[in-house]
Amino acid sequence: MNGRVNGGVKGRLVRTLTVGAVLALAALLVPDSAVKSTEVELVKVNRAETVDVSPDVVWILAVGSDARPGEDMTHTRGDALQLVGMNTETGAATAIGIPRDSWVSIPGHGTNKINAALYFGGPQLLGQAVGNLVGIQPDYVFISRFEFFEDMIGDIGGIDVVNPIAFADDFIKPKGFKKGRLHLGGYDALAFARIRHDLIRGDFDRSANQQRVLRGVQSTVRAKADQPGFIERGVFSVIQHLHTDLSPVELYRLGQAMAQVNPGKITNCVVQGSIGDMGGASVVLPYVDQARRYGDDARKDATIKRC
Amino acid sequence: MRQRTRHGSWVIATLVVVGLATGGCNDSNDGEPGEAAATSSASAAPGAVVTAAAIGELAGRLPQARRDQLVGEVQQVVDGWIDAAYLSGDYPRTDFAGSWPGFTARAQVKAERDGDLMSNRDIGASIDGVEPEKRQVTLDVLSIDKQPVGVTARVVLRFATTGDTVKDVRVAGRLYLTKGKQGWQVFGYDVSKAAT
Numbered sequence: 001m002n003g004r005v006n007g008g009v010k011g012r013l014v015r016t017l018t019v020g021a022v023l024a025l026a027a028l029l030v031p032d033s034a035v036k037s038t039e040v041e042l043v044k045v046n047r048a049e050t051v052d053v054s055p056d057v058v059w060i061l062a063v064g065s066d067a068r069p070g071e072d073m074t075h076t077r078g079d080a081l082q083l084v085g086m087n088t089e090t091g092a093a094t095a096i097g098i099p100r101d102s103w104v105s106i107p108g109h110g111t112n113k114i115n116a117a118l119y120f121g122g123p124q125l126l127g128q129a130v131g132n133l134v135g136i137q138p139d140y141v142f143i144s145r146f147e148f149f150e151d152m153i154g155d156i157g158g159i160d161v162v163n164p165i166a167f168a169d170d171f172i173k174p175k176g177f178k179k180g181r182l183h184l185g186g187y188d189a190l191a192f193a194r195i196r197h198d199l200i201r202g203d204f205d206r207s208a209n210q211q212r213v214l215r216g217v218q219s220t221v222r223a224k225a226d227q228p229g230f231i232e233r234g235v236f237s238v239i240q241h242l243h244t245d246l247s248p249v250e251l252y253r254l255g256q257a258m259a260q261v262n263p264g265k266i267t268n269c270v271v272q273g274s275i276g277d278m279g280g281a282s283v284v285l286p287y288v289d290q291a292r293r294y295g296d297d298a299r300k301d302a303t304i305k306r307c
Numbered sequence: 308m309r310q311r312t313r314h315g316s317w318v319i320a321t322l323v324v325v326g327l328a329t330g331g332c333n334d335s336n337d338g339e340p341g342e343a344a345a346t347s348s349a350s351a352a353p354g355a356v357v358t359a360a361a362i363g364e365l366a367g368r369l370p371q372a373r374r375d376q377l378v379g380e381v382q383q384v385v386d387g388w389i390d391a392a393y394l395s396g397d398y399p400r401t402d403f404a405g406s407w408p409g410f411t412a413r414a415q416v417k418a419e420r421d422g423d424l425m426s427n428r429d430i431g432a433s434i435d436g437v438e439p440e441k442r443q444v445t446l447d448v449l450s451i452d453k454q455p456v457g458v459t460a461r462v463v464l465r466f467a468t469t470g471d472t473v474k475d476v477r478v479a480g481r482l483y484l485t486k487g488k489q490g491w492q493v494f495g496y497d498v499s500k501a502a503t
Contacts, residue, residue: 228363228364228445228447228459228461229363229364229365229366229447229459231447231449231459232364232365232366232447232448232449232457232459233364233366235366235449235457236366236367236449236451239451247456248449248451248456248457249456249457249485249486249487252449252456252457252485253457253483253485253494253495256457256459256483256494256495257495260495260497
């Protein structure tokens with residue numbers, strides 16, 4: 001499977017995982033310092049790493065579902081949308097944030113908010129709608145539920161994020177989040193990724209915060225990735241909580257591939273747009289050209305040169 | 308080939324240096340296997356350095372008999388690489404093709420790209436021989452429905468070279484394996500090679 005340009009693919013299989021697997025698997029990241037010692041005369045240490053996962057660049061649509069307990073998570077509305085590319089050859093990775101209220105064409109269902117695609121047609125249709133916007137069809141679609149996300153963050157001991165501006169939410173986080181470096185537990189990490197009303201640029205800023213959480217997960221586990229059995233326990237935990245059509249072997253390989261991502265080679269961008277009104281509903285009219293530029297830029301190497 | 312150091316590299320390297328300077332063979336820095344399931348090559352000559360293999364961390368349930376079988380199967384793959392890439396062959400040696408018999412096709416290509424690390428290609432032409440000092444593999448296992456589906460093999464190999472280039476070499480890191488139609492195969496690796 002491969003990330004593909006729109007329109008040229010038939011029979012592509014989009015894999016579905018119904019758990020917070022992206023973040024859980026992202027928690028398998030390995031640190032990688034580019035600093036080269038100048039004291040090689042004493043000891044020379046070289047290191048090589050690779051993972052054989054086809055294709056070299058894997059595209060995953062990470063979806064945070066707003067499903068409540070008892071609801072079918074695969075047919076609700078996606079609350080958070082991040083198209084994540086991972087280059088297993090170079091260790092680069094990128095996340096393209098999609099505002100959930102983006103007003104787009106949904107195949108077979110006219111025009112609607114992009115997150116409605118999950119409700120209309122499940123992960124396959126949501127993947128197709130996002131793929132049509134960005135120009136890259138995801139190889140996998142991961143859907144998480146809030147509860148699992150919280151538990152996962154708690155399991156890894158919380159995460160650190162750098163918050164560029166203070167914000168709060170009367171219901172979710174009345175005391176709010178201060179500006180600066182923050183340590184977040186499970187609940188706070190979820191709140192940090194969900195709140196938008198107090199953010200200056202609403203959904204756009206929230207999407208950027210979701211990317212900060214992803215980076216925070218990665219940073220938190222950097223020191224743990226070398227622990228014996230860390231990846232095995234992580235994948236085992238994910239398997240216990242998910243419904244998937246991936247085999248355990250596929251999932252294990254994917255997890256190991258994610259472990260090779262180089263934190264220094266991660267780029268993040270959020271698709272921007274204007275605010276519109278559709279039948280009384282506030283929507284985002286995404287800058288499609290910009291979304292396509294991100295896709296064109298990152299398709300082959302999972303790197304966006306500039307947002 | 309990517310070359311780099313990590314924060315932990317100096318720790319490892321220093322331990323190697325100290326160990327050599329004192330003539331010691333204390334391997335405590337290499338970690339202790341979690342559960343004893345050691346095996347060794349039955350055909351090993353007296354005094355030969357055989358691979359110490361064991362289960363390390365286990366995620367999921369796996370019957371003891373299956374663990375022993377798994378250790379043997381994965382050890383065979385790891386030994387195949389260690390012997391072909393570092394210990395076997397007639398030195399001085401420049402041909403390292405076929406040094407990764409248990410690797411997937413794509414992993415073989417990448418290992419050949421990293422041949423200076425994933426084999427003795429960097430020093431093969433300037434040494435007369437290789438004397439193994441330590442071979443160890445510890446398996447971290449993912450088991451689903453009592454079947455192993457993924458293994459991280461933590462490998463430690465130490466050997467001394469003779470000839471124009473005399474040094475002690477430590478190869479250490481992780482091999483990632485899954486089982487397919489051709490048995491257990493290495494589909495990825497994260498390996499360092501340090502020489503004193």
